[in-house]
Amino acid sequence: MKKTLSFSAVAVAFALAAPAWADVSLLNVSYDVMRDFYKDYNPAFQKAYKARTGETVTIQQSHGGSSKQALSVVNGLEADVITMNQASDIDLLADKGLVPANWQTRLANRSAPFTSVTVFIVRKGNPKGVRDWNDLVKPGVQVIIPNPKTTGNGRYTYLAAWGFSKTQPGGSDARARDYVARLFRNVPVLDAGGRAATTTFMQRQIGDVLVTFENEAEMIAREFGRGSFELVYPSATVLVEPPVSVVDKVVDKKGSRKVAEEYLKYLWSPEGQTIAAQNYLRPQDKAVAQKFNGQFPPVKTFTVEGVFGSWRAAMKTHFADGGVFDQIYTKK
Amino acid sequence: MSSANPASLRTTTESRPVRYALTALALAFVVLFLVIPLVSVFWEAFSKGWGLYREALVEPEALSAIRLTLLTALIAVPFNVVFGVAAAWAIARFEFRGKSLLTTLIDLPFSVSPVVAGMMYVLLFGINTPVGAWLDANGFKVIFAVPGIVLATVFVTFPFVARELIPLMQAQGADEEQAALVLGASGWQTFRRVTLPNIKWGLLYGVILTNARAMGEFGAVSVVSGHIRGETNTIPLHVEILYNEYNFVGAFASASILALLALVTLAAKTFVEWRMTRQHAAARTRTAEARAAA
Numbered sequence: 224m225k226k227t228l229s230f231s232a233v234a235v236a237f238a239l240a241a242p243a244w245a246d247v248s249l250l251n252v253s254y255d256v257m258r259d260f261y262k263d264y265n266p267a268f269q270k271a272y273k274a275r276t277g278e279t280v281t282i283q284q285s286h287g288g289s290s291k292q293a294l295s296v297v298n299g300l301e302a303d304v305i306t307m308n309q310a311s312d313i314d315l316l317a318d319k320g321l322v323p324a325n326w327q328t329r330l331a332n333r334s335a336p337f338t339s340v341t342v343f344i345v346r347k348g349n350p351k352g353v354r355d356w357n358d359l360v361k362p363g364v365q366v367i368i369p370n371p372k373t374t375g376n377g378r379y380t381y382l383a384a385w386g387f388s389k390t391q392p393g394g395s396d397a398r399a400r401d402y403v404a405r406l407f408r409n410v411p412v413l414d415a416g417g418r419a420a421t422t423t424f425m426q427r428q429i430g431d432v433l434v435t436f437e438n439e440a441e442m443i444a445r446e447f448g449r450g451s452f453e454l455v456y457p458s459a460t461v462l463v464e465p466p467v468s469v470v471d472k473v474v475d476k477k478g479s480r481k482v483a484e485e486y487l488k489y490l491w492s493p494e495g496q497t498i499a500a501q502n503y504l505r506p507q508d509k510a511v512a513q514k515f516n517g518q519f520p521p522v523k524t525f526t527v528e529g530v531f532g533s534w535r536a537a538m539k540t541h542f543a544d545g546g547v548f549d550q551i552y553t554k555k
Numbered sequence: 556m557s558s559a560n561p562a563s564l565r566t567t568t569e570s571r572p573v574r575y576a577l578t579a580l581a582l583a584f585v586v587l588f589l590v591i592p593l594v595s596v597f598w599e600a601f602s603k604g605w606g607l608y609r610e611a612l613v614e615p616e617a618l619s620a621i622r623l624t625l626l627t628a629l630i631a632v633p634f635n636v637v638f639g640v641a642a643a644w645a646i647a648r649f650e651f652r653g654k655s656l657l658t659t660l661i662d663l664p665f666s667v668s669p670v671v672a673g674m675m676y677v678l679l680f681g682i683n684t685p686v687g688a689w690l691d692a693n694g695f696k697v698i699f700a701v702p703g704i705v706l707a708t709v710f711v712t713f714p715f716v717a718r719e720l721i722p723l724m725q726a727q728g729a730d731e732e733q734a735a736l737v738l739g740a741s742g743w744q745t746f747r748r749v750t751l752p753n754i755k756w757g758l759l760y761g762v763i764l765t766n767a768r769a770m771g772e773f774g775a776v777s778v779v780s781g782h783i784r785g786e787t788n789t790i791p792l793h794v795e796i797l798y799n800e801y802n803f804v805g806a807f808a809s810a811s812i813l814a815l816l817a818l819v820t821l822a823a824k825t826f827v828e829w830r831m832t833r834q835h836a837a838a839r840t841r842t843a844e845a846r847a848a849a
Contacts, residue, residue: 258800285782299682300699300781418799446801
């Protein structure tokens with residue numbers, strides 16, 4: 224009797240847990256800080272797709288640390304599309320044969336529908352007078368940066384600092400290495416994620432400068448109030464290009480290629496670009512960028528590929544075990 | 556010196572200030588590390604009012620997380636009850652080769668970190684492994700789906716029932732069961748009429764512990780879940796996601812549901828513990844009486 228009860232309870236629970244039926248469903252595997260953007264973008268795409276084809280699309284989101292998410296897809300998480308914050312995470316999928324090696328050239332702008340830049344967030348009134356990268360290595364300045372070994376945010380910051388130093392007059396790899404080593408000597412904690420670093424800076428009030436993405440600065444403003452900090456744009460910084468791709472192996476198996484491709488293409492539509500701009504991601508579309516230009520001060524930027532050759536090379540030299548980051552961080 | 560000094564009847568010899576100081580220290584510790592964090596969960600959850608709290612919980616993703624958590628517990632608990640009783644019975648009642656190995660194996664989930672437990676399943680069922688490839692080819696989803704979450708939960712809650720029952724059954728001894736068998740009861744009858752009533756409270760205690768852990772497990776489940784919102788997020792995973800989204804009210808509202816489940820579990824556990832103490836005492840008296848009679 225008892226058994227029958229528990230079995231029927233299980234059956235009921237299963238029935239309840241079954242997802243709602245829909246024409247097509249897509250799983251977008253993404254990283255932590257993209258939640259807010261896709262929360263706005265998904266309904267817009269669903270509406271546009273329904274209007275055009277009459278089909279209803281269900282979109283499921285999965286969020287987590289960028290590299291962890293890419294690994295999950297390698298291990299069988301059935302992502303139709305993957306939206307990461309750096310190309311090396313999708314390169315990993317290419318290495319495992321889930322996407323073709325030329326995935327980055329299949330969409331415009333090297334598959335990055337929008338960009339961002341790495342900026343400084345300082346305490347109100349900028350008490351330490353932080354204006355540029357060189358101010359971060361001054362004695363007594365504490366800088367909050369998430370761990371470059373585990374987070375895209377931290378890697379972009381590291382590469383931005385390196386690139387800044389290298390592109391200065393008289394700059395070289397040796398000088399850049401020395402500069403980055405001095406920078407990380409001013410980092411009191413290496414948080415494991417971008418959001419964790421924000422929490423350390425804003426809630427635990429540790430550090431004088433938080434180096435993070437421009438769009439994250441907007442999230443902080445929305446959550447903690449605009450008066451609670453100041454934003455500083457350095458003289459030059461890295462261009463953050465978060466790439467997207469269809470996961471070929473999954474869409475071919477599920478038969479969802481068409482809608483998955485539409486889903487990504489729509490990111491470049493005026494509506495997709497506007498939603499990006501509303502979330503403080505710099506749009507690629509010139510007209511939309513023009514409309515929001517008050518929001519995005521012009522900054523001199525360099526790309527990861529421009530300074531380091533490719534993401535693969537940067538990962539191998541700097542972030543692999545025993546790479547440059549390990550060398551300078553352990554020599555602290 | 557009077558021999559009737561009441562102080563000499565006390566079990567402690569420390570002076571009054573020392574005793575009070577120690578008690579105050581212990582209480583302060585409890586308040587600081589248990590009561591304040593617990594209260595702060597509810598405080599934060601209700602910080603923006605009852606309406607937002609309710610909204611955070613009836614949101615489809617929160618509901619789905621609650622449903623998945625209950626479903627997981629609903630499968631993991633009965634599974635581990637059956638296994639735990641069988642294992643405890645075998646270990647407490649029989650002598651066999653490899654018994655100590657079995658005992659050690661049952662304890663394995665206690666010594667393995669939950670994250671490692673989750674990774675074991677990814678390594679076993681991941682699509683790049685032979686098992687995973689076969690499952691995928693036949694349309695079964697294990698990891699990054701509900702079965703994987705249930706498997707990971709079953710693994711981390713494996714020892715609770717057996718660990719609870721083995722000492723109890725060893726203390727009770729096999730006398731009553733032997734008597735039942737001698738009087739002609741079948742194995743099943745003996746189990747149902749003699750063994751089960753004897754271990755009832757211990758079993759319930761094990762179930763409560765299993766349930767608490769099944770609902771609260773984070774590490775192992777996080778690795779195998781895939782974090783698909785509205786589908787493979789349990790309450791603990793949902794809490795983490797909301798927290799990372801700066802949705803503190805939502806995060807703490809969901810956390811308060813977990814805390815409430817924990818409090819209910821705790822109340823049940825206290826009641827069962829109280830019953831068990833009585834039962835243990837009764838078992839000891841019975842054994843002593845039987846020995847005296849013999």
